[in-house]
Structure formats: structure tokens, C-alpha cells
Amino acid sequence: MLTGKIIGLGSYLPPKIMTNDDFARIVDTNDDWITERTGIKQRHFSDGIEDTSSAMAAKAAKAAIEDAGIDASEIEMIVVACTTPDKLFPAMSFCVQKAIGAEGCICFDVNSACPGFVTAYNVAQNFIENSGVKTALVIGAECLTNIVDYTDRGTCILFGDGAGAVVLRAGEGRKNSFILRSTTEKMECLYCETLKQPKRASEEEFEKDTYLHMNGREVFRFVVSTIPANMQELLDREGIDASEIDHFVFHQANSRIIESTAKKLGVPLEKFPMNIQETGNTSSASIPILLTKMKKEGTLKKGDKIMMASFGAGLNWGVNYFEY
Numbered sequence: 001m002l003t004g005k006i007i008g009l010g011s012y013l014p015p016k017i018m019t020n021d022d023f024a025r026i027v028d029t030n031d032d033w034i035t036e037r038t039g040i041k042q043r044h045f046s047d048g049i050e051d052t053s054s055a056m057a058a059k060a061a062k063a064a065i066e067d068a069g070i071d072a073s074e075i076e077m078i079v080v081a082c083t084t085p086d087k088l089f090p091a092m093s094f095c096v097q098k099a100i101g102a103e104g105c106i107c108f109d110v111n112s113a114c115p116g117f118v119t120a121y122n123v124a125q126n127f128i129e130n131s132g133v134k135t136a137l138v139i140g141a142e143c144l145t146n147i148v149d150y151t152d153r154g155t156c157i158l159f160g161d162g163a164g165a166v167v168l169r170a171g172e173g174r175k176n177s178f179i180l181r182s183t184t185e186k187m188e189c190l191y192c193e194t195l196k197q198p199k200r201a202s203e204e205e206f207e208k209d210t211y212l213h214m215n216g217r218e219v220f221r222f223v224v225s226t227i228p229a230n231m232q233e234l235l236d237r238e239g240i241d242a243s244e245i246d247h248f249v250f251h252q253a254n255s256r257i258i259e260s261t262a263k264k265l266g267v268p269l270e271k272f273p274m275n276i277q278e279t280g281n282t283s284s285a286s287i288p289i290l291l292t293k294m295k296k297e298g299t300l301k302k303g304d305k306i307m308m309a310s311f312g313a314g315l316n317w318g319v320n321y322f323e324y
């Protein structure tokens, strides 16, 4: 059966690092609390000038194309997942197309918050499996540090910037398999108003509203009760036992969420690679950044059975099964 196989992986993390101690100088927090509650030790910060979301997306894309050993002219489709674009339009995928020197691609962006990469990956797979696209570039890129409130210790310590990309090429293999779902029940738990809407009630309200707002405890509760069940549902559908999966590549939002998921699935934690300690939560970039790290470290091998899972604002979530 025709499906998209990952032939290239690349990522980009901006050089500036903010440690937990750096945050302790800004808000009432400390390294012990952040480490214990989230697993995060540091995160990368974009300078906001050179490393915009589209620039980081292009850097990750170039690295993935180089890793694939192909020419940018072979790319037929570019999908960028991002909730923090540096322009409203053109879409970031067009900026990436220009930066990598491709032309004539199907280009559009996806905004489904943290699961954006999983959503974009499935959209690209659909184009490969059903619409004749041979080579696609799927990117997750974020500059979350642009929208966090640095007086809110419950959110500002969580996020980091970066981008990750995969090159998918049509080939013979098992059909892409996924679950994408959402609920409106917890919409108010995680949101961010758009920037520069002039008809706001007051300047103060306008300013405050453009920050990310999150009820972390509610999101946490929802995720640990929903995601493992959906992962199991996909395993059952595919007739695979959790023990057969080589790597559970899970959205890097909180190490305690990952630990709880591993426990619920009855899988050793070693099967859940983590880099949250180095990157914080990079939203839609977290999974391709982690996949790239795994490849560089040699833990990702041809034929490995992979399950990706992510969740975020909406709330929405996605789970994928594929063979690398």
C-alpha cells in the first residue's frame, strides 16, 4: 500500500537558553518546583528578530532536506503547524518554500495548537496516500515565548521555542493510522486571543488578553484520563500490543503526564523518550524535535514501530501509529 515514509529529519533550537534559576529571578518560583512538577530544567528562547517562527521553520526544513539527501526542488507539498506565526499571511509554509528554494508547492499552515504537528503529518499522509503527492515537508515551529505572560508563574516557566521537520516520501508500507479528536468542553482552559484587534473594550483588557491563558491543573487531569485510552484504542484497532511499540513519541508538555501514560499503558518509561528537560514545551515543534534527537543519537532505527501522541488547546488531541 502506498504511504509516506520519513526519509529526513531536522530541527532547530535558538541558541539562547533560559534555566529554571533564570526564571527564579523573574517570578516567585524555584528550580526544585519546576523540576519536580514538570521535568523542565531549561528552554530555548528565540531572539524574536532573527529566529522568528518562519525562520526557525526554514532552518529545520533545510536540515531535514539535507538529512533526506534530496534537492528542495523535489518537494511538492509544505505544511507548517504553528500557533505563533510571525505573519498572519502569507502562511509560513510559503515563507519556508521561498527560504529553501522550492517552487510551485501545495502550501498551507495548520493551527491545532500543540498537536499541530500530528495533524499536519496526517494531512500530508492523506495527500500522499490519496492524491498523488510524492514528497512532502511537514514542520512544527513555535515561538511560544512571544505570547506568555511573564507575571504568571503557572505558565511562563513551561514554554520554549524551536522547530522540527520531517520529509515524507511516497513508498510501499503500512497505511498511516491515526486518531484525531477534540472537545469543546474545556475550551476555556487554554486560549490566547489574537493580536491587534482594535475594537476592544479597554487598552488594559486588550493587552492582557493577548497572553496565553491556561488552567494547567484541568488540562493535566483531562489529558491523563483521555490520551492513554485513545492510544490503547489505536493499538487495538491495529491489532498491536503496547509491548510491541519501540518508541512512544509523546508531546513534551510535562514529564508527570508522560509517566502517568506509561503506567496506564503498562509500558516501561524507557520506551517514552524525553527531552523536555532541555527544551520545555515547544508545542507543535516538540515531536519532530524529539524525533530528530532520537535519530542523531542512534535510537531510531529503520522499521521501528512508533506511536506519536499529542494534545493541546481546543482541547484537541492526536495519536498516530507508523513504522519508521
Ligand code: ACO
Pocket: 028, 029, 030, 033, 034, 037, 038, 113, 114, 153, 154, 155, 157, 190, 214, 215, 216, 217, 218, 219, 220, 253, 254, 281, 283, 311, 312, 313
Ligand atoms: N513555581 C512555584 N509554584 C508554582 C508555580 C511555579 N512556577 N506555578 C504554580 N505554582 C503554585 C500554584 O500557585 C499553587 O500554589 P497554591 O497551592 O498555594 O495555590 C501550586 O503551585 C500548585 O499549582 P497547580 O497549578 O495545581 O500545579 P500543578 O501540579 O498542576 O502543576 C502545571 C502546574 C505544571 C502547569 C501542570 O498542571 C501542567 O503541566 N499541566 C498541563 C499543561 C499542558 O500540558 N498544557 C497543554 C499544552 S499547551 C498548548 O496547547 C499551547
